[in-house]
Amino acid sequence: MGKIFLMKLLYKIPLFSFLFIIAFETLYASEVNIYTSRHYDSDESLYAEFTKETGIKVNVISGKGSALLERLKAEGKNSPADIFFTVDAGNLWKVQKEGLFSRINSKNITSIVPKNLRGPNDEWVATAKRARVIFYNPKKVSESEIKNLSYEDLAKPEWKGRIAIRSSSNMYNQSLVASLISNLGEKVTEEWAKNFVANFARKPQGNDRSQIIAVANDEADIAIANSYYLGIMLSRSKGDEQLEAAKKVKMHFPNQQNRGSHINISGAGILKNSPNKDNAVSFLEFLLSERVQNYMVNISFEYPVLKDVLPNPIMAAFGTDFKVDEVSVASYGELNPQAVKLMDRSGWQ
Amino acid sequence: MPYKLSISSWKAFPFLILLVFIAPVLIVLSSLFGDYSENWSHLYNYVLFDYVSNSILLILGVIFLVLIIGLSTSWLVTNYSFYGKEFLEWALILPLSIPPYILAYTFTGLFDTTGTANNLSREILNLGQDFVLFPNVRNIYGAILVFSFTLYPYVYLVSRTAFMNQSRSMLEAGRVLGLSQFQTFYKLSLPIIRPAIIGGLMLVIMETLSDFGAVDHFAIQTFTTGIFRTWYGLYDLNTAMQLASLLLIFVGVFYLLERYSRSETEYTSTSSTFRPTKEIELKGLKSSLAFFVCFFPIFIGFLLPVSELAVWAFSSNLGFFNEKFYTTTFNTIYLALFSALLCATLALLINYSIRFTKSRFSNLLSSLLSIGYAVPGLILAVGIVQLLAWLDNKVLLGLEIVLTGSIIGLIFAYLIKSYALANSTFESGFKRISPSLDDSARILNSSGWSMLLRVHFPLLKTSFLTSLLLVTSEVVKELPATLILRPFNFDTLAVSTYLYAAEERMFLAAAPAIAIVAIGLIPIIILTRMIKSSRPTTNKDGYDS
Numbered sequence: 054m055g056k057i058f059l060m061k062l063l064y065k066i067p068l069f070s071f072l073f074i075i076a077f078e079t080l081y082a083s084e085v086n087i088y089t090s091r092h093y094d095s096d097e098s099l100y101a102e103f104t105k106e107t108g109i110k111v112n113v114i115s116g117k118g119s120a121l122l123e124r125l126k127a128e129g130k131n132s133p134a135d136i137f138f139t140v141d142a143g144n145l146w147k148v149q150k151e152g153l154f155s156r157i158n159s160k161n162i163t164s165i166v167p168k169n170l171r172g173p174n175d176e177w178v179a180t181a182k183r184a185r186v187i188f189y190n191p192k193k194v195s196e197s198e199i200k201n202l203s204y205e206d207l208a209k210p211e212w213k214g215r216i217a218i219r220s221s222s223n224m225y226n227q228s229l230v231a232s233l234i235s236n237l238g239e240k241v242t243e244e245w246a247k248n249f250v251a252n253f254a255r256k257p258q259g260n261d262r263s264q265i266i267a268v269a270n271d272e273a274d275i276a277i278a279n280s281y282y283l284g285i286m287l288s289r290s291k292g293d294e295q296l297e298a299a300k301k302v303k304m305h306f307p308n309q310q311n312r313g314s315h316i317n318i319s320g321a322g323i324l325k326n327s328p329n330k331d332n333a334v335s336f337l338e339f340l341l342s343e344r345v346q347n348y349m350v351n352i353s354f355e356y357p358v359l360k361d362v363l364p365n366p367i368m369a370a371f372g373t374d375f376k377v378d379e380v381s382v383a384s385y386g387e388l389n390p391q392a393v394k395l396m397d398r399s400g401w402q
Numbered sequence: 403m404p405y406k407l408s409i410s411s412w413k414a415f416p417f418l419i420l421l422v423f424i425a426p427v428l429i430v431l432s433s434l435f436g437d438y439s440e441n442w443s444h445l446y447n448y449v450l451f452d453y454v455s456n457s458i459l460l461i462l463g464v465i466f467l468v469l470i471i472g473l474s475t476s477w478l479v480t481n482y483s484f485y486g487k488e489f490l491e492w493a494l495i496l497p498l499s500i501p502p503y504i505l506a507y508t509f510t511g512l513f514d515t516t517g518t519a520n521n522l523s524r525e526i527l528n529l530g531q532d533f534v535l536f537p538n539v540r541n542i543y544g545a546i547l548v549f550s551f552t553l554y555p556y557v558y559l560v561s562r563t564a565f566m567n568q569s570r571s572m573l574e575a576g577r578v579l580g581l582s583q584f585q586t587f588y589k590l591s592l593p594i595i596r597p598a599i600i601g602g603l604m605l606v607i608m609e610t611l612s613d614f615g616a617v618d619h620f621a622i623q624t625f626t627t628g629i630f631r632t633w634y635g636l637y638d639l640n641t642a643m644q645l646a647s648l649l650l651i652f653v654g655v656f657y658l659l660e661r662y663s664r665s666e667t668e669y670t671s672t673s674s675t676f677r678p679t680k681e682i683e684l685k686g687l688k689s690s691l692a693f694f695v696c697f698f699p700i701f702i703g704f705l706l707p708v709s710e711l712a713v714w715a716f717s718s719n720l721g722f723f724n725e726k727f728y729t730t731t732f733n734t735i736y737l738a739l740f741s742a743l744l745c746a747t748l749a750l751l752i753n754y755s756i757r758f759t760k761s762r763f764s765n766l767l768s769s770l771l772s773i774g775y776a777v778p779g780l781i782l783a784v785g786i787v788q789l790l791a792w793l794d795n796k797v798l799l800g801l802e803i804v805l806t807g808s809i810i811g812l813i814f815a816y817l818i819k820s821y822a823l824a825n826s827t828f829e830s831g832f833k834r835i836s837p838s839l840d841d842s843a844r845i846l847n848s849s850g851w852s853m854l855l856r857v858h859f860p861l862l863k864t865s866f867l868t869s870l871l872l873v874t875s876e877v878v879k880e881l882p883a884t885l886i887l888r889p890f891n892f893d894t895l896a897v898s899t900y901l902y903a904a905e906e907r908m909f910l911a912a913a914p915a916i917a918i919v920a921i922g923l924i925p926i927i928i929l930t931r932m933i934k935s936s937r938p939t940t941n942k943d944g945y946d947s
Contacts, residue, residue: 085889091899092904092905093905106722112890112891113890113891114807114888114889114890114891115901117634117780117885117886118885119634119639120635120780120783120784120882120886122885123639123784123787123886124787124791124806124886124887125786126808127787127788127790127791127792127806128791128793128794128795128806129795131794131795133807133890143482214772220621221635222618222621222627222630222631222634223637224634224635227635256540256621257621258540258620258621259510259540261620263514267518268517270515274517291907292717292909294516297801300456324593389635389637390441390635390636390637390638393631393635393636394441394444394448394636397444397448397449398448402621402623
């Protein structure tokens with residue numbers, strides 16, 4: 054008897070939870086639905102704060118950017134999603150190219166975000182920046198070597214066997230190479246990539262953080278990685294071991310003598326079929342408010358989009374007014390496939 | 403005519419179900435009839451060779467190791483009694499609860515230059531800071547180890563059942579005719595259990611081919627990482643699906659060849675001569691050796707990663723036992739249980755109906771569905787999304803999205819994904835039931851439902867439980883489809899693990915990972931109890947000797 058009862062109950066659970074979810078969703082008349090490929094814990098407190106401030110409930114699905122895009126496309130005009138929130142400009146470009154974004158009409162937003170950090174027709178905006186910089190071991194790399202060092206210089210023979218960087222499957226590397234193609238042209242970039250790959254200290258492996266650790270452990274002299282990783286490691290939130298490793302390395306902004314360091318973004322856009330457009334606009338305005346920008350940069354160690362907000366002191370210690378490559382981040386997406394093929398041809402695993 | 407009606411409904415039922423289940427695989431395959439982009443020439447010229455050769459090397463290595471581990475351990479526990487056997491016999495299934503990518507993360511956590519194992523060895527042996535005792539595991543050999551030690555239970559499970567079902571009379575006859583112990587294994591046991599082993603091996607191959615997490619973490623360029631690079635990097639989902647289709651065709655050809663090669667040699671034991679095998683007792687050194695052979699895979703595939711995870715979990719601040727953690731665990735458990743029951747029941751009905759109606763078409767669909775297991779998870783998930791969204795928008799008239807992003811859609815996806823597991827168990831289960839039994843039942847005027855419930859089901863209890871076990875552990879671990887199909891604000895343990903592990907925040911990923919393992923243990927324990935109680939004097943499927 055008990056068994057049968059259990060079976061019946063089990064059978065009903067999905068049905069109940071389904072009804073429950075529907076009931077729950079209609080209860081909250083005011084909501085905003087976010088598809089995100091960012092899954093930082095800090096984002097959750099951000100959503101909670103937004104609900105507290107506006108009373109708008111935030112519903113979230115996080116997953117791979119490309120996969121969420123397929124879900125968006127399949128759902129079509131019935132999609133419940135209001136906002137697509139992601140890292141890497143290439144991801145935003147893909148959604149933009151599918152024509153799934155609507156133009157952001159809020160003056161509050163477009164007036165404060167610089168042109169090169171927005172979609173070509175304001176389909177999306179950056180909410181934070183990160184630079185892809187050079188980390189070096191001061192014991193192994195001399196002052197004169199690191200001074201004025203550019204991405205281009207890393208292809209020179211004196212760096213043979215000294216560079217650590219992660220695999221070319223990584224989107225940050227793809228964006229970096231896309232920006233080089235945009236600045237130098239494909240031919241020069243390919244020549245550069247071949248020589249650059251020949252300088253690798255080891256087969257590309259691990260994430261950005263393990264490149265920094267490799268420099269700290271003398272496995273390589275310099276590494277290319279995103280700026281905020283050093284901040285995270287220095288904040289001790291990843292334990293004493295990473296703090297010790299981070300103390301051994303220094304950060305250098307490449308290409309300060311010419312176009313500036315390569316940056317990428319976290320960004321978001323409002324979807325064309327969004328059922329809660331006003332709430333979506335409120336959410337973006339919230340992300341770009343001074344208070345929230347301050348909060349975000351202090352927790353994620355990214356750089357702010359707003360001029361008046363300072364980065365976290367740990368990051369600010371490495372300099373705040375470094376020169377930034379002004380190439381529109383929108384071009385990264387367009388050049389991304391070209392960049393991947395180029396890296397394949399030059400043997401960058 | 404009621405009789406006729408029942409035949410056609412038995413025919414139509416599996417056909418319809420299978421057709422729906424197969425749709426996502428067909429969606430993936432349909433890419434073959436679309437355009438071929440210029441990316442193909444790039445792939446062909448620069449990377450395809452590496453992708454293919456690495457994948458083949460990986461598969462061959464995994465097959466080799468999995469056979470050695472699976473067969474040696476199952477042969478030992480079914481034919482011998484030795485120190486710790488009672489425990490080892492079920493503990494050998496434990497690695498099934500560890501997803502390959504989790505083992506990959508623990509491997510690098512242990513064996514990287516600054517990993518736990520290397521740090522410990524430096525401290526204990528008082529070596530210099532630069533000394534690295536353990537070799538780098540971020541390569542294809544590391545990947546072979548990871549897959550072999552997490553997937554061997556598939557071979558172990560089926561071959562153990564098969565060894566247990568072999569007749570003692572036959573082995574004794576072999577011994578009387580002068581075969582050595584090894585020869586009885588090689589010449590008599592192995593050919594009989596071959597179909598079962600190949601069935602288990604197919605699952606291993608398909609899981610290895612479809613895995614992305616572990617090979618990506620080790621930065622190995624395999625066919626599957628190539629598929630995702632094409633999708634994520636070249637922004638070309640169509641070519642990615644075409645690549646996945648090629649993978650599917652490759653596995654399919656292999657599968658059909660194997661079927662064809664064994665079609666003429668089918669063995670079933672007839673009940674009159676069946677007696678269960680008698681265990682030989684091992685003593686002294688032999689007993690310790692047998693213990694070690696069985697303990698080693700459990701150590702590498704289960705104890706090592708679980709203890710590393712435990713260390714990680716407890717060195718974080720234990721803040722994970724919050725309300726969210728319990729909801730996530732509850733979500734995981736009921737999804738897994740419900741999907742497993744539904745999947746096992748469906749597989750039972752479909753296999754029975756195929757046996758009963760001998761429908762070649764359903765049989766073909768069933769095989770095709772099994773091969774679908776080789777499609778990389780996220781690619782199949784895209785197929786599932788497209789199917790569900792199509793049903794929502796076209797069939798359910800698009801009033802509101804009902805299936806996509808709902809629990810029902812999620813369970814549906816799990817059924818599609820894990821049907822192959824349940825199916826392979828029932829396929830070999832039904833094969834062991836002699837067709838003469840059906841004839842006898844028919845003479846006694848038992849057919850249709852009554853034959854299924856009164857004759858076959860009692861003989862298939864173990865198969866039913868085994869498929870429950872396999873599907874539960876699959877659903878608990880399932881990630882790609884869950885990620886893309888879940889409702890808003892809905893997490894499972896695998897999702898939580900992934901979200902942390904993706905950023906290599908292993909300390910936080912450890913807690914949900916351990917919970918996955920713990921949930922995987924429940925069906926394993928139930929299954930072993932069932933097996934134990936059915937073991938003594940009769941064959942476990944209940945033939946009277």
